Amino acid sequence: MSPRLRQVLFWGSAAVVFVVVTIGLVDLPALGQYRGPYGDIINHVALPERHTPQSVAAVTFDYRGFDTLGEEHILLAAVAGVVLLLRPQRSERQRPPRDEASDRPLLRTDDLLRGFGAVLFGGTLLVGAYIVLHGHLTPGGGFQGGVLLASAFFYVYLCSEYQAFHELAPTRVFELLESLGAGGFPLVGLAGLVAGAAFLQNFLPLGHVKSFFSTGTILLLNVLVGAEVWAGVILILSEFFHQTLEIRGTNQ
Amino acid sequence: MTPLIFITVILLVIMGTAVVLTREPLEQAIVAGIYGMLLSVLFLALQAPDVALSETVVGAVLFPLMIVLALAKVKGKGAQ
Numbered sequence: 001m002s003p004r005l006r007q008v009l010f011w012g013s014a015a016v017v018f019v020v021v022t023i024g025l026v027d028l029p030a031l032g033q034y035r036g037p038y039g040d041i042i043n044h045v046a047l048p049e050r051h052t053p054q055s056v057a058a059v060t061f062d063y064r065g066f067d068t069l070g071e072e073h074i075l076l077a078a079v080a081g082v083v084l085l086l087r088p089q090r091s092e093r094q095r096p097p098r099d100e101a102s103d104r105p106l107l108r109t110d111d112l113l114r115g116f117g118a119v120l121f122g123g124t125l126l127v128g129a130y131i132v133l134h135g136h137l138t139p140g141g142g143f144q145g146g147v148l149l150a151s152a153f154f155y156v157y158l159c160s161e162y163q164a165f166h167e168l169a170p171t172r173v174f175e176l177l178e179s180l181g182a183g184g185f186p187l188v189g190l191a192g193l194v195a196g197a198a199f200l201q202n203f204l205p206l207g208h209v210k211s212f213f214s215t216g217t218i219l220l221l222n223v224l225v226g227a228e229v230w231a232g233v234i235l236i237l238s239e240f241f242h243q244t245l246e247i248r249g250t251n252q
Numbered sequence: 253m254t255p256l257i258f259i260t261v262i263l264l265v266i267m268g269t270a271v272v273l274t275r276e277p278l279e280q281a282i283v284a285g286i287y288g289m290l291l292s293v294l295f296l297a298l299q300a301p302d303v304a305l306s307e308t309v310v311g312a313v314l315f316p317l318m319i320v321l322a323l324a325k326v327k328g329k330g331a332q
Contacts, residue, residue: 240322
């Protein structure tokens, strides 16, 4: 394709997109103005029906729980895809991670940085666990908290060495955690069927409003999604590290 | 619209353009990271602190890291 033709094609389609987007934007409600009836209905029924002040959690883990099931498995498919693509190829071989430039003076990681990393690790784990476990009461939940839990382990790599990350996040454990989270979600849904309710409908007792055990399956599903996201991000990271730091082409 | 939201949206438009206009992958990873940080400020201004935290982690830490790791691998191959 000649550059000239490409230019014509680009500016032509850009003009079409601009017109369509402008027409679409003109009629949008102002920022903060809400028109639809759905959110208002949920806001009214979520507390009496699902005992949760967090309507978002009620939607994602109950009213539209089936969508979240799909969303969770999209992540599973992505993780499986990364693991599959980044596995050692026939033309590559694995060797233990070592310093590539051995003639350069070794920089020791400063104790201050190591200490800072330890504080970050503990703090981020705590915040992540809090956000997962209180997703049914306050903003947050399994997806947001799971990503934070995984980032705690990444700080270990940043403030220390690859080896420390490798030992702290054993692939086997996180593979188990990943399957537990991905398989547990539909099992909770099926348990609802066994208990005589609909798929993914709550079948656990609802406690006092705003207490920790007050929303039945929402807390359980949040924990499962948290485990799945946590393990998923860790697995993607360790595959990337593995491929970059341990696997080399045979003639390299 | 509060001033914070307005300023953040304007900065996001500028940074988004900057991400597209940066052609060098390594530099683009860093610019995209800054874009992710800005986006998390917007989420914070829109009262979604948890989403802001996740966006910081994904947009400013994990995403640039994956690009950098992938670049390290590809460049290593090119050097054979």
